[in-house]
Amino acid sequence: MEQFAALVKAKDNKPLRYLIVDDSIFARKNLAKMLESFGGEVAGEAGDGCTAITEYERVHPDLVLMDITMPQMEGIEAAERIVRQYPNARVVMVSSVGYQENIVAALQKGARHFVQKPVKADVLYEVVRYVMGDDVLTAQTVSAGGK
C-alpha cells in the first residue's frame, strides 16, 4: 500500500486515533490499513451505530469514520447522537451510497465530510487533513519545525 507522510496531532505529535464503524469486517480492515499508512492508530472498531456510540465514549478518538447503511442503528443517526453529546466530535461518513440527500442529511446531523466507497487512500488522506484542520501536522512539518 502507498505510504503517506504521517499525520500527527499538533498538540503532542502523537498519532491520530481513529474509530472505524462499519458492519463489514472487510471494510474495517481495509480502512485500518489505510489509516495505518497515514501513521494513525485504530483506537476502536464497531459494526453498528449503537456500538459506535459506546465505543466513542470509551476511546474518545480524534476522528470517526462512519458507514451509513448498518444494522440496528444507521450511521447518520449514530453520528447525530455522538455529535449531540460531544459537539467537538469529528465524524466522516464513509459509504457506497453517496446521493445528495444522504450527504446533506449527514452534514446536517453533524458529520464533517463524506467519502464514497470504494475509498481511495489519497482521497481519504486529504479528507482527514481537511477535517482535522490546524489540529494535525504532517511528519515533514514536524521535522522541519524541529530543526
Add this chain to the structure above:
Amino acid sequence: MKMELIQPFINSADAVLAQSLQCETRVGDVSMEDEIYRRKGVAAIIEINGDIEGRIILDTDPGTAMHIAAHLAGGEVDSSDDLVRETICELANMVIGNAITSLNDQGFRFKISPPQVHAAEHGLSGNEETEALVMCFETAKGSVFMNIAMHYKRRRKEERAAAVVG
C-alpha cells in the same frame, strides 16, 4: 426491465470491480432469466425498497471469491474464512451503492438493506412483475455474476390504476 435501470448497475460494477481488483473488466454474457436462480458459489444479496423494489445478488464461484478476497486482503485467505464471504458482501455493497447513488440522482427514491450472505442454493425467480437479468463481468480474478430482479413500484401501481379506470 428498462435500460435506464440497468445501465447504472453495469457502469457501477465495471468501475468498482476495475478499481478494487486493479484490472480491466469486460461485460460478458447478459441474459434474462425466468427460471429459479441457482447460486454459483459465494453470493451476497441486497434488497431494495422504495420507488423501485427488488433484490440484487452478486455471485462468484468459490475459487474466484477466494482470489478476490486474497487480492483485497493483500495475502492468503482460507476458502472457509468468513473474510471471503465478507469480501463478496462488501463488493456487492459498493457496486450496488454506487448504482443506487446514480439512480437517486436521477430522481428515484429508495433505500438498500445491508448486504447479507446468500446461503440458499436457490434465489428468487423472476415473475411477471419482477424480471431477472443476469450479467457476467469478466475480471483478471475470474467471473463475477450479478443477478438483478426488480420492478418499478410506483409506475406499476399507476399503470394498474389507469387500467382499472380505462
